[in-house]
Amino acid sequence: MAGFKYLCTIGVLMMIVIPTSGQSIVSYESYFDNYLIRNIGIEEGLPSEPVFYTYEDSLGFIWIVSSAGLVRYDGLSIKQFNTGYTGGFLYEVHEDEDGHLWIPSVNTGVHKFDGKKFTAYKNELESEEGLAKTMFVSSNGNYFIGMYGVGLIEFDGEKVVARYSEEDGLVANTIWRIIEDRYGRVWIGTDNGASILEGGKFTNFTSENGLPHNKIRGLTEMFNGDIWIGTDGGGIAVFRDAKPYKYYNSQHGLSGDFPQFFGQNPVDKSIWIAHHGQGLDIFNNGKFEGITEQEGLPSNFLTYIGFSKDGTGHIGSEMGLSIFTRKLVSTINKNTLGIEINPSISVIEEKDKTVWIGLEGKGFRYFSDHEWSKLEDPPEFTNGYANGAARDPEGGVWFSTQGSGIIKIKDQKIVAHISEKDGMINDFSNGLAFDNEGLLWVGTNKGINVINKDHEIIRSYTTEDGLLNNYCLTMSSSSDGSIWYGSYGGGLARFYKNEITIFDSTSGVFGSSIFSVFEHSNGDVLITGEKGVISVFNNENMVYYDTEAGIPNTVFYGMSEDEKGNIWISSPIGVFKIDIDEYNQLRKNEISRVNYSHYTTEDGLPTRRLESGTNAVSTRIHTGEILFASSQGTVVIDPEKAIIETASFAPYIDEFIVDENPLPVNSIRELTPKDKKVEISYSALNIKSPKKTKFRIKLEGIDEEWVYVENRTSAYYDYLPDGKYIFHVSAIGPDGQWNKKTASIDFTVLPPFYKTWWFMSLSLMGFIAIGAGGVQIRSNMKLEKLNRELETQQKIQKERERISRELHDNVGSQITNLITGIEVSNLHVKKNQQDKALSLLGNLDTDARGAMTDLRETIWLLDKEEVEFEAFIEHLNGYLNRQKRYLKGLEIKLDSTIDNECVLEPGQSMNLTRIIQEALNNCRKYAEANEFIISFRLENQKLYVNLVDDGKGMDLDEEIDKGNGIKNMSHRAEEMDAKFQIKSDGISGVEIEMSFDVKIP
Secondary structure, eight states: OTTHHHHHHTTOOOOEEOOOSSOOSOEESSGGGGEEEEEEOGGGTOSOSOEEEEEEOTTSOEEEEETTEEEEEOSSOEEEEOTTOOOSEEOOOEEOTTSOEEEEEETTEEEEEOSSOEEEESGGGTOSSOBEEEEEEOTTSOEEEEEBTTEEEEEOSSSEEEEEOGGGTOSOSBEEEEEEOTTSOEEEEETTEEEEEETTEEEEEOTTTTOSOSOEEEEEEOTTSOEEEEETTTEEEEEETTEEEEEEOGGGTOSOSOEEEEEEOTTTOOEEEEEBSSOEEEEETTEEEEEOGGGTOSOSBEEEEEEOTTSOEEEEETTEEEEEEEOSSEEEOHHHHTOSOOOEEEEEEOTTSOEEEEEBSSOEEEEETTEEEEEOSSOSSSOSBEEEEEEOTTSSEEEEEBSSOEEEEETTEEEEEEOGGGTOSOSBEEEEEEOTTSOEEEEETTEEEEEOTTSOEEEEEOGGGTOSOSOEEEEEEOTTSOEEEEEBSSOEEEEETTEEEEEOGGGTOOOSBOOEEEEOTTSOEEEEOSTTOEEEEOSSOEEEEOGGGTOOSSOOOOEEEOTTOOEEEEETTEEEEEOHHHHHHHHTTSOSOOOEEEEOGGGTOSOSOBOOSSTTSEEEOTTSOEEEEETTEEEEEOTTTOOOOOTTOOEEEEEEEETTEEEOTTSOOEEOTTOOEEEEEEEEOOSSOGGGOOEEEEEETTOSSOEEEETOOEEEEESOOSEEEEEEEEEBOTTSSBOSOOEEEEEEEOOOGGGSHHHHHHHHHHHHHHOOHHHHHHHHHHHHHHHHHHHHHHHHHHHHHHHHHHIIIIIIHHHHHHHHHHHHHHHHHHTTOHHHHHHHHHHHHHHHHHHHHHHHHHHHHHSSSOEEHHHHHHHHHHHHHHTGGGSTTOEEEEEEOOOSOOEEOHHHHHHHHHHHHHHHHHIIIIIOOSEEEEEEEEETTEEEEEEEEOSOOOOHHHHHHHOSHHHHHHHHHHHTTOEEEEEOOSSSOEEEEEEEEOBOO
């Protein structure tokens, strides 16, 4: 790590500690461990990778100045602006009091951008070369422009107010940076020193009177008024009160002596330094620390540093833009614990505030006296696989294990070990809980043992005693003396006053496997098992809340509460927080839905899928922090710091395009009957967690319900009938919920002439004037014909919309991939990476042929009023034969017992084909199957379709959450009014069942 070797030399180990309500158990060796780095380059849509400058406007958009011009970044998309742009390299961007952006440009002077178009100023600067390198907007409203080789120009927006050059006392005419300090002094960094302009006079500094080097590259005023000057080879000079004050170079720990730019973090006041070749440094508490490409930067040649108000950093480099976002979540991983692997299984804190982590095969680690230590590595008494845990009322903690019984640890020693040799039902134990009498309840894979204070087994419970299942997942106790037993496959049991009560769906507990039982400080016992359901027991009755009450649609593993009572829950898709005030209102029926916050890898989680299957996957410790076990370390959340801001988040309408012609978004939009294609582009501003953002859209006048489009940011409509329309877009925000704010745009499609009021009026007057019955009959015939034509047009319109969606979603996406691949191959060619280019072009050839095949199939399936089932089967066989070379040993069987003739509608044939293709593709890629069976049968005008493989199965919850394949199949089934069900036990095979009505001639 650049710069770190210098810290080691002087014997200083920099520790950045996150403050909490108590001393945090997380300490970072590096300041940058607090940050996530997201890099944006050409592959992410940036038109050019060298980024020279960024600017965050009042709305939160980031404007990027690169060699390709000006672009805007909202976290999800990049939009380039070039209307009126006259060329030349743009270097910086500054905003005036009217909200206009001013951009210096080499060869073209300066540009003003008003949000829509550029206006160039070159002749107005009276500079033939137009070599503007840097500028700022002065407090008096004028623009100071630093020229390359021509000196300094003061410009009022229309004409030159003043010029300054070497003849006027400027130290040099080639200017690289200029700023105005809080006192109105203008600082000019040149190729031959620094000048300060004050009251029309210059004060100059060179290597002869205070500068370490004459070439100035960085120039920034810090919050305390100090001016930091970066030189090209001499390090940093700090000026205070317009005089040299301090110096920093590589001998002081700076990573290099060529600092290019400075930025100061508005949150912690640390100073960040961009180097030309040595990466990024941070100066904090008088010490330097650096990172380079090795720690995640795209390049060590940096150009700019900017910050958002919340401390998000924007770092420009020769390879694009890097976004530094502060982690809301910390992790204790293998580096902290000194082990080879990350997985933690259980977390618990004993009475003396010692924090314990049970590991996977590596024993136990504990945090005491502000440091981590190990116990059992390699294991001595156990196999090192921890499971559940419980705090002993008399001190110490108990751990259950996978195959070694249970152990008690006290004073950092194993003081008790109980296993099958001592009479336990089974050595594979999971849940542990103490009752009010101090007895230890142990849930194993074969039932329950109860152990007294002398470590004697005094009772056992199995299915013979009333349990529905002997396999324990979790155990918990509540303050009323209850012991709760959550099983794997047998539901929930409560032991209370020598009675066993079984809870199932009839009593408000859903799911045969119970993952978590947690008593809240308000007395409620919360139980989770079924996906999207939390059951609540209040010592009298059991109620439940599901997705209709705002509960996230996922399985919950572990639960804890923070000091305010807010509920924190782990899951296979991250961590959720439910606000206690909203929870209480829900319990009192004052509201119908609760809101939540969703934490993912975008917030610092090392993995979305957290640990499950024991009673100790989550706990709150004395510092106020909440711990969650995961396969990538122990997740630590400080509730006081982990606040997800959503106030500035909202979707917005970006463009309204009719037949490829953009119309103003904020004006009246009227379409004529000749206008055919409407495209509406939309997005949302989410710099910190863009991957969370998903969209749904609705066009009033066409859609009755929301249409879920995932991360697609454009909507297409062809041949809309006349009428008034309102387009709405809604988005999932940084908290993982559908944001209450929506964006809308309305427009009108004007009617054809024969439906206008004047045409109808003239027709009516004509009918009255003629007054003849025959004319009336003919008129009626004409009107009937017109109505039939309109009905026909509407049917054609719906069919065109369907065809348009099919082509866009399938062939269109493939063509987009081809275009992207060609662009990337061109980059490989430019970089003389011929092998990569040829390999990519070979893949593109295969993809292009596949796109052509898909296009032919789409045309065949849609170019018919109806498709005979026999012809459909023949077409399907043709597709399967073409796929054989990709199947890698997978055998496909097609079984149809249909003797009677039946026909499919075009939409049915298309959607059924796509569902079969998607299922076969998933089987080929992931199932490791030997056989894939497609079967059809016809009963009572209903077609039954079964798709079955003999592969390894899949976790349906995980697959639905992480991908679009199952969702797409489900949506296609909905379009054809088909019943759709997918089954898998996660071990052997996947089965898809469908049924829908068909016509029988």
